[in-house]
Amino acid sequence: MGEQLRDKVAIVTGGGRGIGRSICLLFAQEGAKVVVNDLGGAEDGTGDSLAPADEVVGEIQAAGGTSVANYDSVTTMEGGENIVRTAIDSFGKLDIVVTPAGILRDRMVFNMTEEEWDAVIAVHLKGTFTVAKHACILFRQQRSGCLITFSSVSGLYGNSGQANYGAAKDGIAGFTRAVARDMGRYGVRVNSISPGASTRLTATVPQSARQIREQSGIQTAAAPQLIEARRDAEDIAPFVTWLASDESEGVNGYVFHVQGGEVSLMNNPEPARTLHKHGRWSVEEIASIFPSTLGMDLVNPAPPQMPREGTS
Protein backbone atom coordinates (compact mmCIF):
# COMPACT_ATOMS: atom_id res chain seq x y z
CA MET A 1 0.00 0.00 0.00
CA GLY A 2 1.29 3.45 -0.96
CA GLU A 3 1.79 6.49 1.20
CA GLN A 4 1.24 9.41 -1.15
CA LEU A 5 -2.18 10.42 0.28
CA ARG A 6 -1.65 9.16 3.85
CA ASP A 7 -4.09 10.79 6.32
CA LYS A 8 -5.87 12.75 3.58
CA VAL A 9 -9.66 12.75 3.33
CA ALA A 10 -11.10 12.84 -0.19
CA ILE A 11 -14.50 13.14 -1.85
CA VAL A 12 -15.00 11.68 -5.32
CA THR A 13 -18.34 12.40 -7.01
CA GLY A 14 -19.59 9.83 -9.48
CA GLY A 15 -17.20 7.48 -7.66
CA GLY A 16 -19.29 4.38 -8.37
CA ARG A 17 -18.21 3.75 -11.93
CA GLY A 18 -15.72 4.57 -14.67
CA ILE A 19 -13.12 7.26 -14.06
CA GLY A 20 -14.49 8.16 -10.61
CA ARG A 21 -14.32 4.56 -9.44
CA SER A 22 -10.69 4.10 -10.44
CA ILE A 23 -9.76 7.36 -8.68
CA CYS A 24 -11.48 6.14 -5.48
CA LEU A 25 -9.58 2.86 -5.60
CA LEU A 26 -6.15 4.43 -6.18
CA PHE A 27 -6.75 7.18 -3.58
CA ALA A 28 -7.59 4.51 -0.97
CA GLN A 29 -4.57 2.44 -2.01
CA GLU A 30 -2.40 5.49 -1.40
CA GLY A 31 -3.76 5.89 2.12
CA ALA A 32 -6.63 8.37 1.70
CA LYS A 33 -10.02 7.96 3.40
CA VAL A 34 -12.56 8.25 0.62
CA VAL A 35 -16.18 9.42 0.44
CA VAL A 36 -17.50 7.51 -2.59
CA ASN A 37 -20.40 9.61 -3.85
CA ASP A 38 -22.68 8.12 -6.49
CA LEU A 39 -26.38 8.56 -7.10
CA GLY A 40 -26.31 5.29 -9.02
CA GLY A 41 -28.26 6.65 -11.98
CA ALA A 42 -28.21 5.57 -15.61
CA GLU A 43 -25.94 7.20 -18.23
CA ASP A 44 -28.75 9.63 -19.13
CA GLY A 45 -29.27 10.66 -15.49
CA THR A 46 -32.46 8.70 -14.85
CA GLY A 47 -33.01 6.43 -11.85
CA ASP A 48 -30.85 5.83 -8.79
CA SER A 49 -29.30 2.92 -6.91
CA LEU A 50 -27.15 2.40 -3.84
CA ALA A 51 -25.24 -0.42 -5.50
CA PRO A 52 -22.43 1.38 -7.44
CA ALA A 53 -21.16 3.42 -4.46
CA ASP A 54 -21.59 0.48 -2.07
CA GLU A 55 -19.64 -1.87 -4.33
CA VAL A 56 -16.68 0.51 -4.55
CA VAL A 57 -16.71 1.03 -0.77
CA GLY A 58 -16.80 -2.78 -0.35
CA GLU A 59 -13.87 -3.18 -2.71
CA ILE A 60 -11.82 -0.54 -0.86
CA GLN A 61 -12.56 -2.09 2.55
CA ALA A 62 -11.79 -5.59 1.35
CA ALA A 63 -8.34 -4.34 0.35
CA GLY A 64 -7.80 -2.86 3.81
CA GLY A 65 -8.70 0.74 2.94
CA THR A 66 -11.10 3.21 4.57
CA SER A 67 -14.17 4.44 2.77
CA VAL A 68 -17.78 5.48 3.20
CA ALA A 69 -20.60 5.76 0.66
CA ASN A 70 -22.80 8.78 -0.08
CA TYR A 71 -25.77 8.66 -2.47
CA ASP A 72 -26.77 12.33 -2.74
CA SER A 73 -27.37 14.04 -6.07
CA VAL A 74 -24.79 16.72 -6.84
CA THR A 75 -27.46 18.80 -8.59
CA THR A 76 -28.82 20.49 -5.43
CA MET A 77 -27.08 22.77 -2.94
CA GLU A 78 -28.31 20.44 -0.19
CA GLY A 79 -26.75 17.47 -1.98
CA GLY A 80 -23.41 19.25 -2.30
CA GLU A 81 -23.48 20.28 1.35
CA ASN A 82 -24.42 16.78 2.49
CA ILE A 83 -21.57 15.20 0.50
CA VAL A 84 -19.10 17.56 2.21
CA ARG A 85 -20.72 16.92 5.60
CA THR A 86 -20.32 13.16 5.09
CA ALA A 87 -16.54 13.65 4.92
CA ILE A 88 -16.52 15.72 8.13
CA ASP A 89 -18.91 13.42 10.01
CA SER A 90 -17.06 10.26 8.96
CA PHE A 91 -13.43 11.34 8.96
CA GLY A 92 -13.30 14.71 10.76
CA LYS A 93 -11.89 16.80 7.90
CA LEU A 94 -11.66 17.29 4.14
CA ASP A 95 -8.53 17.73 2.00
CA ILE A 96 -9.39 16.71 -1.57
CA VAL A 97 -12.48 17.05 -3.78
CA VAL A 98 -12.67 15.40 -7.22
CA THR A 99 -15.77 15.88 -9.40
CA PRO A 100 -16.05 13.51 -12.38
CA ALA A 101 -19.83 12.91 -11.89
CA GLY A 102 -21.55 13.29 -15.25
CA ILE A 103 -24.20 12.19 -17.72
CA LEU A 104 -24.66 12.41 -21.50
CA ARG A 105 -27.73 13.38 -23.55
CA ASP A 106 -26.38 13.90 -27.08
CA ARG A 107 -28.50 15.61 -29.74
CA MET A 108 -27.92 18.03 -32.62
CA VAL A 109 -28.63 21.56 -31.35
CA PHE A 110 -31.67 22.08 -33.58
CA ASN A 111 -33.32 18.98 -32.06
CA MET A 112 -32.13 19.34 -28.47
CA THR A 113 -34.95 19.55 -25.91
CA GLU A 114 -35.00 21.80 -22.86
CA GLU A 115 -34.86 18.71 -20.65
CA GLU A 116 -31.74 17.39 -22.42
CA TRP A 117 -30.08 20.78 -21.98
CA ASP A 118 -31.10 21.28 -18.35
CA ALA A 119 -30.20 17.77 -17.16
CA VAL A 120 -26.65 17.88 -18.55
CA ILE A 121 -25.95 21.43 -17.31
CA ALA A 122 -27.35 20.51 -13.87
CA VAL A 123 -25.20 17.43 -13.28
CA HIS A 124 -21.91 18.67 -14.76
CA LEU A 125 -21.84 22.41 -14.23
CA LYS A 126 -24.06 23.05 -11.22
CA GLY A 127 -22.99 19.68 -9.79
CA THR A 128 -19.40 20.90 -9.80
CA PHE A 129 -20.42 24.18 -8.13
CA THR A 130 -22.57 22.66 -5.35
CA VAL A 131 -19.75 20.47 -4.04
CA ALA A 132 -16.92 22.95 -4.73
CA LYS A 133 -18.71 25.81 -2.97
CA HIS A 134 -19.22 23.91 0.27
CA ALA A 135 -15.71 22.46 0.17
CA CYS A 136 -14.27 25.95 -0.42
CA ILE A 137 -15.89 27.24 2.79
CA LEU A 138 -13.77 24.68 4.69
CA PHE A 139 -10.68 25.04 2.48
CA ARG A 140 -10.63 28.80 3.08
CA GLN A 141 -10.88 28.36 6.86
CA GLN A 142 -8.17 25.71 7.05
CA ARG A 143 -6.04 27.48 4.40
CA SER A 144 -5.43 24.32 2.42
CA GLY A 145 -7.23 21.99 0.05
CA CYS A 146 -7.27 20.59 -3.44
CA LEU A 147 -10.12 20.71 -5.97
CA ILE A 148 -9.92 18.69 -9.20
CA THR A 149 -12.76 19.22 -11.68
CA PHE A 150 -13.49 17.42 -14.96
CA SER A 151 -13.59 19.23 -18.28
CA SER A 152 -13.55 17.56 -21.71
CA VAL A 153 -12.15 17.91 -25.20
CA SER A 154 -15.81 18.07 -26.27
CA GLY A 155 -15.98 21.56 -24.80
CA LEU A 156 -12.39 22.62 -25.31
CA TYR A 157 -12.38 21.73 -29.03
CA GLY A 158 -16.08 21.24 -29.77
CA ASN A 159 -17.79 17.99 -30.75
CA SER A 160 -20.83 17.79 -32.98
CA GLY A 161 -24.04 16.69 -31.25
CA GLN A 162 -22.91 17.80 -27.79
CA ALA A 163 -24.02 21.44 -27.40
CA ASN A 164 -25.18 20.76 -23.83
CA TYR A 165 -22.14 18.69 -22.83
CA GLY A 166 -19.69 21.03 -24.60
CA ALA A 167 -21.22 24.05 -22.84
CA ALA A 168 -21.07 22.31 -19.47
CA LYS A 169 -17.51 21.04 -19.89
CA ASP A 170 -15.99 24.28 -21.22
CA GLY A 171 -18.02 26.00 -18.49
CA ILE A 172 -16.24 23.84 -15.92
CA ALA A 173 -12.87 24.91 -17.37
CA GLY A 174 -13.87 28.58 -16.91
CA PHE A 175 -15.24 27.87 -13.43
CA THR A 176 -11.95 26.20 -12.53
CA ARG A 177 -9.87 29.18 -13.72
CA ALA A 178 -12.06 31.58 -11.68
CA VAL A 179 -12.11 29.45 -8.51
CA ALA A 180 -8.31 29.01 -8.76
CA ARG A 181 -8.09 32.80 -8.45
CA ASP A 182 -10.63 32.92 -5.60
CA MET A 183 -8.90 30.20 -3.58
CA GLY A 184 -5.18 30.27 -4.46
CA ARG A 185 -4.46 32.97 -1.90
CA TYR A 186 -5.69 30.56 0.80
CA GLY A 187 -3.20 27.90 -0.25
CA VAL A 188 -5.81 25.91 -2.21
CA ARG A 189 -5.07 24.29 -5.59
CA VAL A 190 -7.81 24.16 -8.25
CA ASN A 191 -7.21 22.36 -11.55
CA SER A 192 -9.17 20.49 -14.21
CA ILE A 193 -8.70 17.20 -16.06
CA SER A 194 -9.78 16.63 -19.66
CA PRO A 195 -9.86 12.83 -19.78
CA GLY A 196 -9.77 10.53 -22.78
CA ALA A 197 -11.31 7.23 -21.70
CA SER A 198 -13.86 4.71 -22.86
CA THR A 199 -16.57 4.42 -20.22
CA ARG A 200 -20.27 3.63 -20.26
CA LEU A 201 -20.78 7.38 -20.99
CA THR A 202 -18.90 7.31 -24.29
CA ALA A 203 -20.53 3.98 -25.12
CA THR A 204 -23.84 5.87 -25.42
CA VAL A 205 -22.57 7.80 -28.47
CA PRO A 206 -23.91 5.76 -31.39
CA GLN A 207 -21.38 4.46 -33.90
CA SER A 208 -23.50 6.07 -36.64
CA ALA A 209 -22.85 9.51 -35.11
CA ARG A 210 -19.11 8.94 -35.37
CA GLN A 211 -19.49 7.73 -38.95
CA ILE A 212 -21.62 10.73 -39.92
CA ARG A 213 -18.99 13.09 -38.51
CA GLU A 214 -16.28 11.38 -40.52
CA GLN A 215 -18.27 11.27 -43.76
CA SER A 216 -19.28 14.95 -43.52
CA GLY A 217 -15.72 16.06 -42.91
CA ILE A 218 -16.59 17.42 -39.48
CA GLN A 219 -13.61 17.75 -37.19
CA THR A 220 -14.15 15.70 -34.07
CA ALA A 221 -13.06 16.64 -30.60
CA ALA A 222 -10.43 13.94 -30.51
CA ALA A 223 -7.06 15.55 -30.05
CA PRO A 224 -4.47 14.40 -32.58
CA GLN A 225 -3.18 11.06 -31.35
CA LEU A 226 0.46 10.56 -30.54
CA ILE A 227 0.22 6.84 -31.14
CA GLU A 228 -2.55 4.25 -31.13
CA ALA A 229 -4.42 5.40 -28.05
CA ARG A 230 -5.34 3.40 -25.01
CA ARG A 231 -8.61 4.58 -23.49
CA ASP A 232 -8.75 2.78 -20.12
CA ALA A 233 -10.64 4.65 -17.38
CA GLU A 234 -7.99 3.38 -14.95
CA ASP A 235 -5.29 5.36 -16.78
CA ILE A 236 -6.73 8.68 -15.52
CA ALA A 237 -6.25 7.93 -11.81
CA PRO A 238 -2.44 8.11 -11.40
CA PHE A 239 -2.16 11.74 -12.56
CA VAL A 240 -5.25 12.77 -10.54
CA THR A 241 -3.59 11.19 -7.50
CA TRP A 242 -0.37 13.07 -8.18
CA LEU A 243 -2.36 16.32 -8.49
CA ALA A 244 -4.21 15.57 -5.24
CA SER A 245 -0.98 14.95 -3.33
CA ASP A 246 1.43 17.42 -1.76
CA GLU A 247 3.79 16.79 -4.69
CA SER A 248 1.74 19.25 -6.79
CA GLU A 249 2.21 22.19 -4.43
CA GLY A 250 1.82 25.51 -6.27
CA VAL A 251 0.09 24.01 -9.34
CA ASN A 252 -3.11 26.06 -9.58
CA GLY A 253 -5.50 27.13 -12.36
CA TYR A 254 -4.62 24.71 -15.17
CA VAL A 255 -6.29 22.14 -17.43
CA PHE A 256 -4.52 18.83 -18.07
CA HIS A 257 -5.40 16.31 -20.78
CA VAL A 258 -4.92 12.70 -19.68
CA GLN A 259 -5.41 9.68 -21.90
CA GLY A 260 -3.75 6.30 -21.74
CA GLY A 261 -0.08 6.90 -21.01
CA GLU A 262 -0.24 10.54 -22.05
CA VAL A 263 -0.31 13.54 -19.69
CA SER A 264 -0.44 17.01 -21.30
CA LEU A 265 -0.72 20.58 -20.11
CA MET A 266 -3.43 22.38 -22.14
CA ASN A 267 -2.83 26.02 -22.94
CA ASN A 268 -5.42 28.54 -21.84
CA PRO A 269 -6.74 30.54 -24.82
CA GLU A 270 -4.26 33.20 -25.84
CA PRO A 271 -4.04 35.95 -28.45
CA ALA A 272 -2.84 34.60 -31.78
CA ARG A 273 -2.95 37.65 -34.10
CA THR A 274 -4.33 41.19 -33.69
CA LEU A 275 -5.65 43.87 -36.05
CA HIS A 276 -5.48 47.46 -34.87
CA LYS A 277 -6.55 50.72 -36.41
CA HIS A 278 -6.59 54.34 -35.29
CA GLY A 279 -10.33 55.00 -35.09
CA ARG A 280 -13.38 52.91 -35.80
CA TRP A 281 -13.41 50.12 -38.37
CA SER A 282 -15.89 49.96 -41.22
CA VAL A 283 -17.18 46.54 -42.28
CA GLU A 284 -15.55 46.96 -45.71
CA GLU A 285 -12.18 47.72 -44.12
CA ILE A 286 -12.34 44.58 -42.02
CA ALA A 287 -13.46 42.58 -45.05
CA SER A 288 -10.51 43.80 -47.10
CA ILE A 289 -7.86 42.95 -44.52
CA PHE A 290 -9.25 39.98 -42.53
CA PRO A 291 -8.68 37.12 -45.01
CA SER A 292 -4.95 37.86 -45.39
CA THR A 293 -4.35 38.49 -41.68
CA LEU A 294 -6.52 37.02 -38.90
CA GLY A 295 -8.31 34.76 -41.35
CA MET A 296 -5.28 33.16 -42.94
CA ASP A 297 -4.96 29.47 -41.99
CA LEU A 298 -8.44 29.43 -40.43
CA VAL A 299 -10.09 26.09 -41.09
CA ASN A 300 -13.87 25.70 -41.11
CA PRO A 301 -14.36 22.70 -38.79
CA ALA A 302 -17.54 21.67 -40.66
CA PRO A 303 -17.50 23.00 -44.23
CA PRO A 304 -20.82 23.40 -46.07
CA GLN A 305 -22.10 20.24 -47.80
CA MET A 306 -24.34 19.97 -50.87
CA PRO A 307 -27.88 19.01 -49.89
CA ARG A 308 -28.60 15.33 -50.45
CA GLU A 309 -31.13 14.72 -53.21
CA GLY A 310 -34.61 13.88 -52.08
CA THR A 311 -34.07 15.31 -48.62
CA SER A 312 -34.63 18.76 -47.27
Place this chain on the structure above:
Amino acid sequence: MPNTLNDRVAIVTGAGRGIGRGVALMMAQEGASVVVNDLGGAVDGSGSSATAADEVVAEIVAGGGTAVANHESVTSMEGGEDIVRTAIDSFGKLDIVVTPAGILRDRMVFNMTEDEWDDVIAVHLKGTFTVVKHAAILFRQQRSGRIITFSSESGLFGNSGQANYAAAKSGIAGFTKVVARDLGRYGVTANSIAPRASTRMIATVPDTARQMRRQREESRAAESDPASELDPQEIAPFVCYLASDFASNVNGQIFLVYGSNITLLTQPRRTRTIFKDGRWTLEELNELVPKNITQGLPNPSPPLPSRQ
Protein backbone atom coordinates in the same frame (compact mmCIF):
# COMPACT_ATOMS: atom_id res chain seq x y z
CA MET B 1 -25.90 54.48 -45.98
CA PRO B 2 -23.61 51.43 -46.12
CA ASN B 3 -25.22 48.22 -47.25
CA THR B 4 -23.16 45.21 -46.18
CA LEU B 5 -26.24 43.74 -44.45
CA ASN B 6 -28.87 44.83 -46.99
CA ASP B 7 -32.05 42.73 -46.88
CA ARG B 8 -30.78 40.78 -43.88
CA VAL B 9 -32.94 40.15 -40.81
CA ALA B 10 -31.12 40.14 -37.47
CA ILE B 11 -31.99 39.41 -33.85
CA VAL B 12 -29.89 41.09 -31.16
CA THR B 13 -30.60 40.05 -27.55
CA GLY B 14 -29.94 42.50 -24.73
CA ALA B 15 -29.97 45.20 -27.39
CA GLY B 16 -31.50 47.93 -25.24
CA ARG B 17 -28.17 48.98 -23.81
CA GLY B 18 -24.39 48.70 -24.05
CA ILE B 19 -22.80 46.36 -26.58
CA GLY B 20 -26.14 44.96 -27.82
CA ARG B 21 -27.41 48.45 -28.54
CA GLY B 22 -24.26 49.30 -30.50
CA VAL B 23 -24.66 46.13 -32.58
CA ALA B 24 -28.38 46.78 -33.25
CA LEU B 25 -27.73 50.38 -34.35
CA MET B 26 -24.89 49.48 -36.70
CA MET B 27 -26.69 46.48 -38.21
CA ALA B 28 -29.63 48.77 -39.01
CA GLN B 29 -27.21 51.31 -40.52
CA GLU B 30 -25.78 48.54 -42.68
CA GLY B 31 -29.23 47.81 -44.04
CA ALA B 32 -30.50 44.98 -41.81
CA SER B 33 -34.00 44.82 -40.32
CA VAL B 34 -33.42 44.32 -36.60
CA VAL B 35 -35.38 42.65 -33.80
CA VAL B 36 -34.25 44.61 -30.74
CA ASN B 37 -34.74 42.21 -27.83
CA ASP B 38 -34.42 43.50 -24.28
CA LEU B 39 -36.22 42.53 -21.11
CA GLY B 40 -35.25 45.92 -19.69
CA GLY B 41 -34.06 44.47 -16.39
CA ALA B 42 -31.50 45.81 -13.93
CA VAL B 43 -27.84 44.80 -14.14
CA ASP B 44 -28.45 42.04 -11.56
CA GLY B 45 -31.33 40.64 -13.64
CA SER B 46 -34.16 41.96 -11.47
CA GLY B 47 -37.16 43.90 -12.84
CA SER B 48 -38.18 44.60 -16.41
CA SER B 49 -39.16 47.58 -18.56
CA ALA B 50 -40.17 48.02 -22.17
CA THR B 51 -38.32 51.32 -22.41
CA ALA B 52 -34.81 50.12 -23.21
CA ALA B 53 -35.74 48.16 -26.35
CA ASP B 54 -38.33 50.74 -27.45
CA GLU B 55 -35.81 53.58 -27.32
CA VAL B 56 -33.33 51.74 -29.54
CA VAL B 57 -36.10 50.90 -32.02
CA ALA B 58 -37.12 54.57 -32.10
CA GLU B 59 -33.50 55.60 -32.66
CA ILE B 60 -33.17 53.17 -35.59
CA VAL B 61 -36.48 54.22 -37.15
CA ALA B 62 -35.60 57.93 -36.74
CA GLY B 63 -32.36 57.20 -38.64
CA GLY B 64 -34.34 55.73 -41.53
CA GLY B 65 -33.79 52.09 -40.53
CA THR B 66 -36.14 49.20 -39.83
CA ALA B 67 -36.54 47.63 -36.40
CA VAL B 68 -39.07 46.07 -34.07
CA ALA B 69 -38.91 45.62 -30.29
CA ASN B 70 -39.24 42.36 -28.37
CA HIS B 71 -39.37 42.27 -24.56
CA GLU B 72 -39.17 38.51 -23.86
CA SER B 73 -36.76 36.96 -21.39
CA VAL B 74 -34.12 34.76 -23.05
CA THR B 75 -34.14 32.40 -20.04
CA SER B 76 -37.14 30.30 -21.13
CA MET B 77 -37.55 28.13 -24.24
CA GLU B 78 -40.80 29.99 -24.91
CA GLY B 79 -38.94 33.31 -24.75
CA GLY B 80 -36.31 32.11 -27.22
CA GLU B 81 -38.96 30.80 -29.58
CA ASP B 82 -40.97 34.01 -29.33
CA ILE B 83 -37.93 36.15 -30.15
CA VAL B 84 -37.30 34.08 -33.29
CA ARG B 85 -41.00 34.20 -34.20
CA THR B 86 -40.94 38.00 -33.91
CA ALA B 87 -38.35 38.10 -36.70
CA ILE B 88 -40.46 35.84 -38.94
CA ASP B 89 -43.74 37.61 -38.18
CA SER B 90 -42.27 41.08 -38.69
CA PHE B 91 -39.79 40.57 -41.51
CA GLY B 92 -40.58 37.14 -43.00
CA LYS B 93 -37.21 35.49 -42.35
CA LEU B 94 -34.12 35.32 -40.13
CA ASP B 95 -30.45 35.52 -41.16
CA ILE B 96 -28.44 36.63 -38.12
CA VAL B 97 -28.59 35.99 -34.37
CA VAL B 98 -26.41 37.95 -31.94
CA THR B 99 -26.62 37.16 -28.20
CA PRO B 100 -24.93 39.69 -25.89
CA ALA B 101 -27.77 39.66 -23.28
CA GLY B 102 -26.22 39.27 -19.83
CA ILE B 103 -26.19 40.10 -16.13
CA LEU B 104 -23.59 40.08 -13.34
CA ARG B 105 -23.80 38.78 -9.75
CA ASP B 106 -20.19 38.75 -8.53
CA ARG B 107 -19.23 36.92 -5.33
CA MET B 108 -16.32 34.83 -4.05
CA VAL B 109 -17.16 31.15 -4.61
CA PHE B 110 -17.34 30.30 -0.89
CA ASN B 111 -20.01 33.00 -0.39
CA MET B 112 -21.91 32.57 -3.66
CA THR B 113 -25.61 31.77 -3.20
CA GLU B 114 -27.63 29.35 -5.31
CA ASP B 115 -29.63 32.30 -6.73
CA GLU B 116 -26.48 34.14 -7.76
CA TRP B 117 -25.27 31.01 -9.54
CA ASP B 118 -28.59 30.08 -11.16
CA ASP B 119 -29.49 33.58 -12.40
CA VAL B 120 -26.19 34.17 -14.16
CA ILE B 121 -26.13 30.68 -15.76
CA ALA B 122 -29.78 31.12 -16.85
CA VAL B 123 -29.36 34.46 -18.63
CA HIS B 124 -25.97 33.87 -20.27
CA LEU B 125 -25.74 30.15 -20.96
CA LYS B 126 -29.32 28.94 -21.24
CA GLY B 127 -30.29 32.33 -22.70
CA THR B 128 -27.83 31.71 -25.53
CA PHE B 129 -29.19 28.17 -26.09
CA THR B 130 -32.90 29.12 -26.12
CA VAL B 131 -32.47 31.62 -28.97
CA VAL B 132 -29.81 29.73 -30.93
CA LYS B 133 -31.75 26.45 -30.82
CA HIS B 134 -34.86 27.98 -32.39
CA ALA B 135 -32.80 29.96 -34.91
CA ALA B 136 -30.88 26.76 -35.77
CA ILE B 137 -34.12 25.02 -36.81
CA LEU B 138 -34.64 27.70 -39.46
CA PHE B 139 -30.96 28.03 -40.40
CA ARG B 140 -30.74 24.30 -41.11
CA GLN B 141 -33.83 24.36 -43.33
CA GLN B 142 -32.71 27.41 -45.32
CA ARG B 143 -29.06 26.25 -45.37
CA SER B 144 -27.69 29.62 -44.26
CA GLY B 145 -27.39 31.75 -41.15
CA ARG B 146 -25.00 33.54 -38.81
CA ILE B 147 -24.68 33.01 -35.05
CA ILE B 148 -22.54 35.38 -32.99
CA THR B 149 -22.42 34.62 -29.26
CA PHE B 150 -20.68 36.49 -26.43
CA SER B 151 -17.98 34.93 -24.32
CA SER B 152 -15.61 36.78 -21.96
CA GLU B 153 -12.00 36.95 -20.87
CA SER B 154 -13.37 36.28 -17.39
CA GLY B 155 -14.14 32.72 -18.44
CA LEU B 156 -11.38 32.20 -20.98
CA PHE B 157 -8.56 33.42 -18.72
CA GLY B 158 -10.19 33.46 -15.26
CA ASN B 159 -11.19 36.28 -12.94
CA SER B 160 -11.55 36.25 -9.16
CA GLY B 161 -15.10 36.69 -7.80
CA GLN B 162 -16.81 35.51 -10.98
CA ALA B 163 -17.17 31.72 -10.71
CA ASN B 164 -20.74 31.94 -12.05
CA TYR B 165 -19.98 34.39 -14.86
CA ALA B 166 -16.74 32.60 -15.83
CA ALA B 167 -18.56 29.25 -15.98
CA ALA B 168 -21.32 30.77 -18.14
CA LYS B 169 -18.97 32.63 -20.48
CA SER B 170 -16.50 29.78 -20.94
CA GLY B 171 -19.55 27.53 -21.40
CA ILE B 172 -20.73 29.78 -24.23
CA ALA B 173 -17.34 29.37 -25.93
CA GLY B 174 -17.70 25.57 -25.75
CA PHE B 175 -21.33 25.77 -26.88
CA THR B 176 -20.33 27.90 -29.87
CA LYS B 177 -17.59 25.48 -30.96
CA VAL B 178 -20.11 22.61 -30.87
CA VAL B 179 -22.81 24.58 -32.72
CA ALA B 180 -20.23 25.50 -35.39
CA ARG B 181 -19.77 21.75 -35.96
CA ASP B 182 -23.50 20.94 -35.79
CA LEU B 183 -24.45 23.59 -38.35
CA GLY B 184 -21.38 24.27 -40.51
CA ARG B 185 -22.40 21.59 -43.02
CA TYR B 186 -25.62 23.56 -43.62
CA GLY B 187 -23.69 26.70 -44.57
CA VAL B 188 -24.18 28.29 -41.16
CA THR B 189 -21.38 29.85 -39.11
CA ALA B 190 -21.13 30.25 -35.34
CA ASN B 191 -18.44 32.39 -33.72
CA SER B 192 -18.00 34.06 -30.33
CA ILE B 193 -16.79 37.48 -29.21
CA ALA B 194 -14.96 38.19 -25.94
CA PRO B 195 -15.51 41.94 -25.66
CA ARG B 196 -13.93 44.59 -23.49
CA ALA B 197 -16.08 47.69 -23.10
CA SER B 198 -17.23 50.04 -20.38
CA THR B 199 -20.90 49.28 -19.88
CA ARG B 200 -23.24 49.46 -16.91
CA MET B 201 -22.41 45.79 -16.22
CA ILE B 202 -18.71 46.46 -15.72
CA ALA B 203 -19.60 49.46 -13.55
CA THR B 204 -21.07 47.04 -10.97
CA VAL B 205 -17.64 45.55 -10.25
CA PRO B 206 -16.58 47.60 -7.23
CA ASP B 207 -13.32 49.53 -7.47
CA THR B 208 -12.32 47.91 -4.19
CA ALA B 209 -12.42 44.51 -5.92
CA ARG B 210 -10.09 45.76 -8.65
CA GLN B 211 -7.77 47.26 -6.03
CA MET B 212 -7.75 44.05 -4.02
CA ARG B 213 -6.81 42.04 -7.08
CA ARG B 214 -4.00 44.44 -7.86
CA GLN B 215 -2.69 44.45 -4.29
CA ARG B 216 -2.63 40.68 -4.31
CA GLU B 217 -0.77 40.80 -7.60
CA GLU B 218 -3.11 38.24 -9.06
CA SER B 219 -2.55 37.68 -12.70
CA ARG B 220 -5.73 38.41 -14.59
CA ALA B 221 -7.11 38.90 -18.03
CA ALA B 222 -5.62 42.32 -18.61
CA GLU B 223 -2.84 44.28 -16.99
CA SER B 224 -5.00 47.24 -16.02
CA ASP B 225 -8.74 47.86 -15.85
CA PRO B 226 -9.49 46.47 -19.28
CA ALA B 227 -12.83 48.09 -19.84
CA SER B 228 -12.18 51.63 -18.66
CA GLU B 229 -12.97 54.20 -21.31
CA LEU B 230 -13.76 51.65 -24.01
CA ASP B 231 -16.77 52.56 -26.12
CA PRO B 232 -19.20 49.60 -26.34
CA GLN B 233 -20.11 50.73 -29.87
CA GLU B 234 -16.61 49.72 -31.02
CA ILE B 235 -17.57 46.04 -30.75
CA ALA B 236 -20.19 46.44 -33.51
CA PRO B 237 -18.08 46.67 -36.71
CA PHE B 238 -16.49 43.25 -36.27
CA VAL B 239 -19.83 41.68 -35.28
CA CYS B 240 -21.32 43.12 -38.48
CA TYR B 241 -18.38 41.72 -40.44
CA LEU B 242 -18.97 38.21 -39.04
CA ALA B 243 -22.67 38.60 -39.90
CA SER B 244 -21.93 39.61 -43.50
CA ASP B 245 -21.32 37.57 -46.65
CA PHE B 246 -17.62 38.46 -46.37
CA ALA B 247 -17.21 36.03 -43.44
CA SER B 248 -19.03 33.04 -44.93
CA ASN B 249 -16.24 30.59 -44.08
CA VAL B 250 -15.20 31.93 -40.66
CA ASN B 251 -16.63 29.31 -38.31
CA GLY B 252 -16.01 28.08 -34.77
CA GLN B 253 -13.61 30.86 -33.74
CA ILE B 254 -13.30 33.08 -30.65
CA PHE B 255 -12.27 36.73 -31.05
CA LEU B 256 -11.22 39.27 -28.44
CA VAL B 257 -12.53 42.72 -29.45
CA TYR B 258 -11.91 46.06 -27.69
CA GLY B 259 -11.51 49.59 -28.96
CA SER B 260 -10.10 49.27 -32.45
CA ASN B 261 -8.41 45.95 -31.69
CA ILE B 262 -9.59 42.64 -33.13
CA THR B 263 -7.70 39.60 -31.88
CA LEU B 264 -8.04 35.96 -32.93
CA LEU B 265 -7.68 33.67 -29.89
CA THR B 266 -5.89 30.34 -30.19
CA GLN B 267 -7.78 27.07 -30.08
CA PRO B 268 -6.80 24.87 -27.16
CA ARG B 269 -3.71 22.78 -27.69
CA ARG B 270 -1.29 20.66 -25.73
CA THR B 271 1.77 22.65 -24.78
CA ARG B 272 3.79 20.07 -22.81
CA THR B 273 3.37 16.29 -22.88
CA ILE B 274 4.84 13.23 -21.26
CA PHE B 275 4.05 9.83 -22.73
CA LYS B 276 4.51 6.24 -21.67
CA ASP B 277 3.41 3.03 -23.35
CA GLY B 278 1.48 1.80 -20.32
CA ARG B 279 0.09 3.09 -17.02
CA TRP B 280 2.11 5.60 -15.02
CA THR B 281 3.16 4.84 -11.46
CA LEU B 282 3.12 7.62 -8.88
CA GLU B 283 6.89 7.34 -8.45
CA GLU B 284 7.33 8.03 -12.17
CA LEU B 285 4.93 10.98 -12.09
CA ASN B 286 6.61 12.41 -8.96
CA GLU B 287 9.86 12.39 -10.91
CA LEU B 288 8.71 13.50 -14.36
CA VAL B 289 5.73 15.88 -13.97
CA PRO B 290 7.58 18.68 -12.10
CA LYS B 291 10.43 18.54 -14.61
CA ASN B 292 8.37 18.31 -17.79
CA ILE B 293 4.80 19.53 -17.23
CA THR B 294 4.48 21.93 -14.31
CA GLN B 295 7.95 23.48 -14.12
CA GLY B 296 7.73 27.27 -13.99
CA LEU B 297 3.94 27.41 -14.21
CA PRO B 298 2.87 30.62 -12.48
CA ASN B 299 0.26 30.34 -9.72
CA PRO B 300 -2.30 33.05 -10.66
CA SER B 301 -3.19 33.58 -6.99
CA PRO B 302 -0.25 32.56 -4.79
CA PRO B 303 -0.85 31.77 -1.11
CA LEU B 304 -0.76 34.76 1.24
CA PRO B 305 0.38 34.65 4.84
CA SER B 306 -2.70 34.54 7.07
CA ARG B 307 -3.45 37.83 8.78
CA GLN B 308 -2.92 37.78 12.53
